[in-house]
Amino acid sequence: MEKEQPRLLCSRLFLKNRLVEVALNRSVLAWKETEKSRRRRSGFSSLSDTAHSQAAQVYEIVAVHEAEDNDTKRKDKRVTGLYPHAFTVAYVKRTAQHQWRCSDVTFRCASQTLCEQWIQVINEQLSLLTNRPKSLLVYINPYGGKRRGKHIYEQKVAPLFRRACISADVIVTERANHARDHLKTEANLDKYDGVVCVGGDGMFSEVLHGLVTRTQADRGVDQSDPDAELVPCDLRIGIIPAGSTDCICFATVGTIDPVTSALHVIVGDSQPMDVCSAHHNDTFLKYSVSLLGYGFYGDVLTDSERKRWLGPARYDLSGAKIFLNHNHYEGTVSFLPAEHNIGNPRDKLLCRSGCHVCLHKHSSKEKQRGMLEEKEASDKGDSGGWSVIHGKFVAINAASMSCACPRSPQGLSPSAHLADGTTDLILVRECSRLDFFKHLLRHTNKDDQFDHPFVEVHRVTKFRFQPRHQQLVSLEDLSETQKKADFSPVCSCQTTCSSDGRAHSSWSCDGEILHHAAIQVSVQCRLIRLFARGIEEQQQQQQQQQQPSCVFEDPCAPRAPQSITHCAD
Ligand SMILES: CCCCCCCCCCCCC/C=C/[C@@H](O)[C@H](COP(=O)(O)O)NC(=O)CCCCCCCCCCCCCCC
Numbered sequence: 001m002e003k004e005q006p007r008l009l010c011s012r013l014f015l016k017n018r019l020v021e022v023a024l025n026r027s028v029l030a031w032k033e034t035e036k037s038r039r040r041r042s043g044f045s046s047l048s049d050t051a052h053s054q055a056a057q058v059y060e061i062v063a064v065h066e067a068e069d070n071d072t073k074r075k076d077k078r079v080t081g082l083y084p085h086a087f088t089v090a091y092v093k094r095t096a097q098h099q100w101r102c103s104d105v106t107f108r109c110a111s112q113t114l115c116e117q118w119i120q121v122i123n124e125q126l127s128l129l130t131n132r133p134k135s136l137l138v139y140i141n142p143y144g145g146k147r148r149g150k151h152i153y154e155q156k157v158a159p160l161f162r163r164a165c166i167s168a169d170v171i172v173t174e175r176a177n178h179a180r181d182h183l184k185t186e187a188n189l190d191k192y193d194g195v196v197c198v199g200g201d202g203m204f205s206e207v208l209h210g211l212v213t214r215t216q217a218d219r220g221v222d223q224s225d226p227d228a229e230l231v232p233c234d235l236r237i238g239i240i241p242a243g244s245t246d247c248i249c250f251a252t253v254g255t256i257d258p259v260t261s262a263l264h265v266i267v268g269d270s271q272p273m274d275v276c277s278a279h280h281n282d283t284f285l286k287y288s289v290s291l292l293g294y295g296f297y298g299d300v301l302t303d304s305e306r307k308r309w310l311g312p313a314r315y316d317l318s319g320a321k322i323f324l325n326h327n328h329y330e331g332t333v334s335f336l337p338a339e340h341n342i343g344n345p346r347d348k349l350l351c352r353s354g355c356h357v358c359l360h361k362h363s364s365k366e367k368q369r370g371m372l373e374e375k376e377a378s379d380k381g382d383s384g385g386w387s388v389i390h391g392k393f394v395a396i397n398a399a400s401m402s403c404a405c406p407r408s409p410q411g412l413s414p415s416a417h418l419a420d421g422t423t424d425l426i427l428v429r430e431c432s433r434l435d436f437f438k439h440l441l442r443h444t445n446k447d448d449q450f451d452h453p454f455v456e457v458h459r460v461t462k463f464r465f466q467p468r469h470q471q472l473v474s475l476e477d478l479s480e481t482q483k484k485a486d487f488s489p490v491c492s493c494q495t496t497c498s499s500d501g502r503a504h505s506s507w508s509c510d511g512e513i514l515h516h517a518a519i520q521v522s523v524q525c526r527l528i529r530l531f532a533r534g535i536e537e538q539q540q541q542q543q544q545q546q547q548p549s550c551v552f553e554d555p556c557a558p559r560a561p562q563s564i565t566h567c568a569d
Pocket residue numbers: 200201202203243244245246247290291297300301315316319320323403405407408411412440441443444508509510511512
């Protein structure tokens with residue numbers, strides 16, 4: 001049972017034209033209409049208790065300040081005369097599914113002292129919340145999505161940051177990779193508590209690369225070494241969605257809404273995330289947190305880049321075109337299954353706020369690292385542990401998170417986890433166009449997209465891909481690294497597999513194209529943290545909004561209109 005917390009302050013104050021009991025403890029600010037006031041308004045008919053009590057979690061209070069004139073005008077003259085002083089608490093209120101709004105409640109007090117006391121005590125509690133950012137570095141992509149990034153930031157986000165007393169240095173990018181390069185070399189990161197990107201998955205990818213590369217450089221880690229253990233980044237990343245797909249925001253918050261995302265930054269949420277590193281031999285290529293997709297999604301992305309002027313609709317047009325082309329690509333996929341993980345891609349255990357699969361991974365991370373290193377060392381001599389699949393594939397997708405987005409609310413791998421150190425490798429083998437359509441369609445409803453004979457899915461910690469044409473070309477001079485992968489025998493004839501005559505596709509890496517088809521990928525567990533908390537379950541959402549009865553167990557005593565209980569810690 002939750003331990004009851006001492007009340008810090010409790011008063012009878014006016015809220016609109018009602019007398020309310022307002023109580024604060026370390027975790028909750030709650031208010032409910034007094035019995036007397038309720039009776040006066042409703043005769044003697046009994047009103048339900050919950051209908052008249054509300055609460056805000058202290059860690060979800062945005063700010064408290066003395067009420068401005070426009071907060072109080074139009075109010076009952078008698079109330080404002082008797083209670084001339086007022087303070088406003090801005091707090092997170094849940095509205096539609098996963099959507100947050102900043103709601104204001106203004107309490108009127110009879111004395112200036114009482115009003116100031118409330119402001120001071122609430123501010124004292126807020127100052128104890130050390131996870132809240134005070135200073136942010138913000139990058140805006142003015143060309144992402146529908147080109148509204150700048151407008152969205154100025155109209156919806158900046159006013160909230162100001163209200164929460166967060167200072168922000170804003171950079172509107174002037175070219176692709178501006179944010180990445182600035183973070184890599186120029187930015188004085190000591191000044192900031194977090195980095196915020198305003199844009200889509202591509203913009204997030206820039207910030208991710210800038211931060212991770214900078215962190216490794218500062219700590220002397222060579223990111224071109226595929227076996228290097230990367231150092232986690234200190235700064236958290238916030239995403240204000242203003243792109244075309246915004247899958248990283250959707251899959252970590254549950255909605256694509258700039259105000260909700262800004263509030264997650266303000267309250268200082270923290271969501272660890274796995275990051276995949278992709279290499280070509282000893283050349284570092286890119287990091288990915290959402291989708292690494294070869295074949296279908298790689299081709300859609302390549303085609304859509306030529307149609308950028310169409311905005312987000314480019315994906316639908318390119319999607320339809322690539323679907324009709326119906327290419328497939330031959331190659332070899334090798335992967336290291338995630339053996340010590342408690343989940344699997346078809347267990348329907350969705351990753352939600354406080355996910356126990358991710359927590360389990362976290363608590364046993366150190367233990368597992370030792371075991372994994374031992375295992376990998378023993379793997380070096382033979383192919384033990386690695387599975388090898390040779391085939392013709394319409395799509396090879398590695399989803400490190402669900403990749404849920406408005407197009408596909410469950411995502412590419414609905415049970416993938418944000419921070420379990422694994423990625424879900426989905427292999428869609430050569431199949432008929434109709435079958436592929438059925439598979440795609442299942443991404444838009446609740447049917448299981450893996451329940452097809454031509455689809456398989458594996459939860460892995462590492463994988464490699466070698467397209468067939470390269471195997472044929474370089475069979476004689478296979479490098480040592482490639483030999484370690486222990487690829488299965490390759491075909492002796494050289495034919496192209498795609499109907500447009502191309503022997504290979506490209507990888508889409510969080511919406512950016514990779515210029516190598518042969519890659520090695522390794523999951524770096526919890527390398528970064530976002531200003532998010534994962535998607536809240538329905539009941540978690542309700543709990544946050546409920547009024548905890550313990551705050552009101554003792555009525556505010558004595559009965560004087562302004563009684564104060566100021567409890568010692
Ligand atoms: C029949 C309808 C099928 C709909 C299938 C939808 C599956 C969507 C899965 C989306 C996974 C998204 C993973 C994230 C990718 C992003 O990183 C990345 C970049 O985002 P950014 O632009 O914000 O920077 N976005 C993307 O790569 C977009 C992928 C969108 C793929 C759309 C595919 C549409 C397929 C339409 C087939 C239609 C068949 C019609 C026959 C005439």
